[in-house]
Amino acid sequence: MTIGIVRFIRFGARFGRPVADRSSGRVMTRHPAGGDCATMGHVTMGDITQVPVTDLPDDFTGKTDSIMLDVREDDEWANGHIRGALHIPLAEIPARLDEIDPDTDLYVVCHSSGRSMRVLQYLAQIGYDGMCVRGGMLAWQEHGKPVEYGSGEPEVDAHR
Incomplete structure (x- = not known):
């Protein structure tokens, strides 16, 4: 399954493009993990709700009703993250x-929203509902929202 999501993310730009099925002569939309999107709950980026950082x-x-899921790599996380976020x-x-508790409000953040949108496409197809943080950590910091480094206290980026 890990290879599936990595392929899904890497080749996400091709997601939803029509492809020809040479055996039947029909054109269909392919799901990145294989299969026909019509039978797999096709979710486009336009179907995903985006929420502004404001x-x-x-x-x-300590939030029990919502989760902030940060899907960035370890080095990106270390360079600043939202306090209380779940890092995966x-x-x-x-x-x-x-x-990831499917019964809570799920917000997904990455650097600028690209990976978040693709992760949300993947999660939607397996039954999770969530929202993309519009603009990702770039927008978070541009709006002066606090970030936490390591396990320290939140700080506001002073380079503005």
Whole structure:
């Protein structure tokens, strides 16, 4: 399953493009993990809700009704993240699904929204509902929202 999501993300630009089925002569839309999108709950990026950073709390610590899922790589996380966020790098999502409560409001963040949108496409196809943080961490920091480095206290980027 890990290979599936990595392929899904890497080749996400091809997701939803029509392809010809040479055996039947019909044109269909292919799901990145294989199969016909018509039978697999095709989700496009346009179907995913995006939420502006200004509509989100600064801190997700102790929240029981919502999860901020950060899908960036370890080095990106270390360079600043939203306080109280759950960090699961993109490639680890399938193996760590049990850490994501499907009954809470799910917000997904990455650097600028690209990976978040693709992760949300994947999650939607397996029954999860979530929202993309519009603009990702770039927008978060541009709006002066606090970030946490390591396990320290939140800080506001002073380079503005």
